Amino acid sequence: MKKIIKNFYDYLDERLHLEDLVHFMGKKYVPVHSHSLWYYFGGVSLFFFIVQVITGILLLFYYKAGPDLAFESIQYIMSKVQFGWLIRSVHGWAANLFILSAVIHMFSVYFEKAYRKPRELTWISGMLMLFLGMGFGFSGYLLPWNELSFFATKVGSDIAGAVPIIGEPMKILMRGGPDVTGATLSRLFGFHVALFPGIFTVVLGIHLLLIQRQGISEPMHFEQLDKKEKKTMPFFPNFLLRDLLLWLVMLNVLAILAVFFPAELGHKADAFGSAPEGIKPEWYFLFMFQSLKYLPAHILFIEGEVLGILLFGAAFALWLIVPFWDRKTARGEQNKLITYIGIFVIIFIIVLTILGWVA
Amino acid sequence: MSDLDSNQNRRSFLKYLLSTSIVGFFASVLYPIVSYLNPPKQNEVEVSTVLAGKISDFEKDSGKIIRFGNKPVLVIRTEKDEFKALSAVCTHLDCTVQYKKEMGLIWCACHNGKYDLTGKNVSGPPPRPLEVYQINKQGENIFVSKKA
Ligand code: FES
Numbered sequence: 092m093k094k095i096i097k098n099f100y101d102y103l104d105e106r107l108h109l110e111d112l113v114h115f116m117g118k119k120y121v122p123v124h125s126h127s128l129w130y131y132f133g134g135v136s137l138f139f140f141i142v143q144v145i146t147g148i149l150l151l152f153y154y155k156a157g158p159d160l161a162f163e164s165i166q167y168i169m170s171k172v173q174f175g176w177l178i179r180s181v182h183g184w185a186a187n188l189f190i191l192s193a194v195i196h197m198f199s200v201y202f203e204k205a206y207r208k209p210r211e212l213t214w215i216s217g218m219l220m221l222f223l224g225m226g227f228g229f230s231g232y233l234l235p236w237n238e239l240s241f242f243a244t245k246v247g248s249d250i251a252g253a254v255p256i257i258g259e260p261m262k263i264l265m266r267g268g269p270d271v272t273g274a275t276l277s278r279l280f281g282f283h284v285a286l287f288p289g290i291f292t293v294v295l296g297i298h299l300l301l302i303q304r305q306g307i308s309e310p311m312h313f314e315q316l317d318k319k320e321k322k323t324m325p326f327f328p329n330f331l332l333r334d335l336l337l338w339l340v341m342l343n344v345l346a347i348l349a350v351f352f353p354a355e356l357g358h359k360a361d362a363f364g365s366a367p368e369g370i371k372p373e374w375y376f377l378f379m380f381q382s383l384k385y386l387p388a389h390i391l392f393i394e395g396e397v398l399g400i401l402l403f404g405a406a407f408a409l410w411l412i413v414p415f416w417d418r419k420t421a422r423g424e425q426n427k428l429i430t431y432i433g434i435f436v437i438i439f440i441i442v443l444t445i446l447g448w449v450a
Numbered sequence: 451m452s453d454l455d456s457n458q459n460r461r462s463f464l465k466y467l468l469s470t471s472i473v474g475f476f477a478s479v480l481y482p483i484v485s486y487l488n489p490p491k492q493n494e495v496e497v498s499t500v501l502a503g504k505i506s507d508f509e510k511d512s513g514k515i516i517r518f519g520n521k522p523v524l525v526i527r528t529e530k531d532e533f534k535a536l537s538a539v540c541t542h543l544d545c546t547v548q549y550k551k552e553m554g555l556i557w558c559a560c561h562n563g564k565y566d567l568t569g570k571n572v573s574g575p576p577p578r579p580l581e582v583y584q585i586n587k588q589g590e591n592i593f594v595s596k597k598a
Pocket residue numbers: 540541542543544545558559560561562563574575576
């Protein structure tokens with residue numbers, strides 16, 4: 092047996108020069124310090140993404156897009172297909188956990204200021220994936236074609252339509268017409284299973300490539316230590332094994348959530364029925380949604396909601412390009428302001444999410 | 451003209467040619483795609499009058515949503531046995547409203563918007579009143595039509 096493996100390895104090595112790769116892997120180190128824990132959330136997000144790809148493909152085998160088929164096909168998945176309920180529940184839960192761990196990953200990078208030179212592009216690609224993740228959430232929400240998702244999509248796309256100039260064409264593009272109809276379902280389905288996964292995979296590839304190329308970021312205080320004082324751990328196998336162990340833990344968490352809190356289906360959407368109570372966006376949109384509610388109808392000459400949307404847009408844009416305006420960190424100095432802004436943003440998000448939740 | 455000059459000229463001409471054809475190439479690829487994404491205009495069936503049902507189809511103090519072309523319209527039979535018809539599309543963010551008998555109001559569940567029975571927005575986020583439709587009774591039949 093050993094001989095066969097050895098032969099196979101030699102065969103590949105001769106053609107692909109695996110030596111270089113093995114050498115490269117052996118040289119990779121992960122810094123060990125009091126904040127090392129945060130390094131794991133990127134990998135955890137990757138794990139949930141992989142789960143989404145697998146369960147998503149499985150769901151595709153039975154799901155049918157279309158206003159007369161979508162709800163029924165999910166009903167079929169949930170009741171007739173063996174373990175269909177499990178696959179769908181895992182897909183729903185992993186979506187939420189993906190966003191959660193990606194957000195934790197993002198904030199940890201932000202507070203460690205790991206976005207600073209030379210990792211600006213890693214930050215940007217990561218933020219793009221977070222936005223895409225939200226797009227996945229929004230587009231996937233409609234696919235069961237039930238009452239809640241139908242009206243939530245109406246409200247969500249109507250909010251997007253309020254943006255001046257580009258809002259209306261964007262809304263039409265998203266809805267495939269002036270109203271939320273079967274055309275909207277086809278479009279969001281296309282976004283969800285083709286467009287977004289395609290873009291996401293490319294950006295993810297770039298993100299991972301950059302990390303391999305530049306190595307794992309060290310916190311600023313760690314960077315200044317003497318080479319001898321720096322504690323590290325080999326990436327292979329030590330860090331990788333820990334990572335895999337954590338993936339296993341996450342898989343269990345996922346299974347427990349999916350079994351004890353399976354996804355619901357509700358009632359089929361009816362374009363000529365009244366909106367039911369309890370229309371709420373997914374929790375990660377809730378803080379924006381809730382803040383819009385507090386704005387008065389008119390602020391100066393502009394509609395309160397429009398102003399709110401523009402402000403959120405500007406805030407997201409600033410957040411995205413933080414490596415470029417945080418000059419102080421780029422120079423290697425401490426920038427307390429960034430930390431304060433981050434703390435403020437987290438408190439803001441948590442408070443408004445809770446308010447939106449209980450409302 | 452020296453050789454060098456003519457060389458330079460030729461080079462800048464080629465550059466110009468190349469860049470315009472790149473722009474032209476992308477325009478000719480993108481234009482059909484963008485147009486394709488823009489959904490064709492549905493021939494909206496211009497309805498002006500719709501049969502909502504028979505008087506007996508409507509319970510007293512209740513509301514029902516009917517199709518008016520491809521728009522929902524709320525028809526209410528009030529406590530005092532009056533008929534009213536209003537657009538059922540909330541002016542806030544597009545949800546579909548309903549008649550709430552406990553409140554004697556039109557209510558939108560999405561963000562708790564309220565309208566009175568004349569369609570006026572009385573509380574919550576809706577910024578404008580609901581559009582009012584006309585009711586015509588012909589014998590047992592209730593017709594709803596657009597206000598002229
Ligand atoms: S959509 Fe009716 S109150 Fe918001």
